């Protein structure tokens with residue numbers, strides 16, 4: 001069940017949190033995983049650990065905001081492995097604030113990674129997938145791409161864009177062997193959330209509030225998100241495209 005045997009999968013932001021959990025579950029399912037992350041040291045640590053457990057995992061340095069580097073790395077990987085089957089656009093950054101507390105430069109920074117970065121790598125990888133008439137693209141959006149979140153103006157703006165991007169991509173190439181879906185997690189225990197908590201005057205209180213936003217009263221585990229990525233990457237989800245898969249502990253079910 002959910003085999004990715006010999007599939008070549010790229011995972012951006014795979015050095016940490018949700019991306020690292022996706023790299024791990026993909027390796028366990030038999031994929032060849034290439035972690036693409038700007039944090040080279042941490043990416044090497046993760047890939048070495050996965051190798052020690054029998055996984056076929058490598059890492060290459062990439063800043064997804066660098067368009068020409070995205071093209072070069074795609075060419076490099078394709079000439080080495082002959083194909084790219086799965087692209088997980090997971091790298092993302094956040095910012096806490098209303099519009100009053102958000103500068104244009106904050107929005108530009110988030111947009112560069114969360115939207116333009118995902119665009120850059122998808123644009124580089126898709127032509128090879130179209131030639132083979134086979135490709136699977138999974139984007140990490142957020143529950144903040146489905147509903148608004150207080151004090152997350154810039155973040156939600158970019159994540160709504162990720163959902164729109166995914167749906168358009170899915171429609172444009174549905175009959176060409178390409179599937180594109182996004183995952184919309186609620187709050188998940190990762191360094192991403194720890195960094196946001198540190199921005200609050202009272203991080204402990206903020207943590208309790210963040211947990212209570214979910215109906216289940218807790219944050220998610222990165223492995224709970226990775227399991228969905230595995231399903232979407234596998235042939236078992238062959239009829240699923242253009243969806244935004246919400247995994248939010250009941251956040252969006254209502255108050």
Ligand SMILES: NC(=O)c1ccc[n+]([C@@H]2O[C@H](COP(=O)([O-])OP(=O)(O)OC[C@H]3O[C@@H](n4cnc5c(N)ncnc54)[C@H](O)[C@@H]3O)[C@@H](O)[C@H]2O)c1
Pocket residue numbers: 012013014015016017018019036037038039062063064065090091092093113117140141142143184185186187188189190191192193
């Ligand atoms: N943790 C959550 O609660 C949560 C909730 C909803 C959505 N998400 C989304 O899931 C994704 C992963 O989140 P996470 O919590 O695992 O984050 P994280 O901060 O733990 O990891 C993000 C990784 O992305 C890498 N990265 C950042 N900018 C990059 C760039 N320009 N080029 C290449 N790599 C870059 C970082 O080095 C890091 O390894 C993000 O897109 C995030 O917005 C997270």
